[in-house]
Amino acid sequence: MRRFFLVMFVSSTGVIGVSCTAPPSFVPVECDPDSFFPAPECIDGGTDAGSDAPDAEPQAACTSQGGECVEIPDDPEAGFWSQVPWAVWFGPAADMPKECPFVGGEQLRLYAGLTAPPAQCDPCECQEATGQCSGVPGAITIGAGMCGAGGAPSLPFDGPGGWEGSCTGANALPAGAQCPPGSGVPCAQSITFSALPPPANETCGVKPSQIIKVGGTKSTEWETGALACRSSLDSSLCGAGDQLCIPKVHYPHRQCLWREGKHTKCPKPYDYEGPRVMYPFQPKESRECTECMCGAPQGGMCMATVRLFDDGVCSNEFHQRIVTSEDSPCDPILPAGRAIGGKSVTENVYVKGTCEAGGGEPIGEAVEDEENAVTFCCRPSYMFDE
Structure with missing residues (x-):
């Protein structure tokens, strides 16, 4: 892949010249053509853009549909991950959107940061002797x-x-x-x-009123929510076999690969912030009240x-x-x-x-359903439109 360098000529009055050239003889700043926020001075408009860049016409076709061309994962372990990323919203669970903003529709609603206090039990009471x-x-x-x-x-x-x-x-x-x-x-x-x-x-006899209270007793709260939406466009719009056209998403959405289970390593280039492990809303539940006597x-x-x-x-x-x-x-x-x-x-x-x-004591606990956990690995999202 061709490299580009940002060269700044500095005088007492400030920057007087910027150009993308061959490696300079002083203070080189390497331009990253894959950056999500490339400086305008680093955009190569010449004819020698590189033989490995996507064809302009397919790339324009992707852009015209609100997408961007991104790399298909090239990590050796990427074959175990989804090849088509989803647009995933991350944020406070209470603020999770009611529906997906993308045409593909909702795929998963998952959560992290479980708070599940012990069950509260009604006091046991006895009938008249x-x-x-x-x-x-x-x-x-x-x-x-x-x-x-x-x-x-x-x-x-x-x-x-x-x-x-x-x-x-x-x-x-x-x-x-x-x-x-x-x-x-x-x-x-x-x-x-x-x-x-x-x-x-x-x-x-035991009064038949000892039950787990409906609502407030088996409370389950989550700190973080993830709404995964199918968002892929056409894989042929980028022209290159190692790129995929996906909608450009803005924060708090991210384009993420996913994989069932808990995983600690993400494939490149979807390793922006490390893996996020998310769980179904319903935890593994063993909270209950001991039998009244x-x-x-x-x-x-x-x-x-x-x-x-x-x-x-x-x-x-x-x-x-x-x-x-x-x-x-x-x-x-x-x-x-x-x-x-x-x-x-x-x-x-x-x-x-x-x-x-006697009896009516809370026992058991609620824990994340690790058997149905999903790990997301994501690219960074855009803060603003370019």
Whole structure:
């Protein structure tokens, strides 16, 4: 390729002459005919432009269509890259154009500079505890003394075997009964109830509201965007086999070769700024929330009402007492020595406990999808029209 040199003749009043000549005898400045911003003085308008330059007519045909003739990559590794460059817009991802300004149309939208904070999870919550209650106090005892008096005789007042709480006259005590007989001490002075059986099948379910929040939780932001547009014109417009006619693009567009995967070296002359690795918008996603769970209920119990009657058919109630699965109450019988003929246990209910929720913690991460990465290698773009 023919070389050109910029020669400046300097006097006290400034530059007095400029010409493109043979190598000068002082202060030579080499003109680069491939420069994107060649000085007007370095443009060779003579007839000896060089036998390896593109024919003027094909080059003019390319220029007339808004293009320029550029070299087809001549690097030994260029065969692995695209032979036809794309016009690629680079800039802030939020400012990426909605469409390509070139006839060829959009090819890819890719991104770099991922920001993907951990997932935010809704707090786990538990449903109300559930349980089943049934049965009667394990023992009912009539005491011949006041509640808490030690050493006083007592009589069992339990129901029959397998009693489920319905009215029964089992172990009835007639009025005036004495303990011991003939002692003058009334048997019926107090009555003690043992605890009810504890709740069965007690559990807490997880509220079905633990989800990853829509929108703000799995947020994905990119710093840089790349919009790749097909922009090649006619490969025959430059006349030379090692040149291609492509549209002249202006910043922030660049003419770039592309290659799938991550690469660290660019082919010449598309090595202006080194490789740019870009990724699809959707990263490799493993962010999620751990499964919610609920511990065993705490504080739940069973509750029932014990009713006492004068007669064995439970028609005349004289006393009732709330009993639970947590305590063993004792009540006085008034008047002392009265008849205790029947009893029943009713209104057996479960008193709800509470459960501690666990889980719902963010795990995982979002990373660039390297399997679908694309590397761009670019020429510099024009800042202004020539």
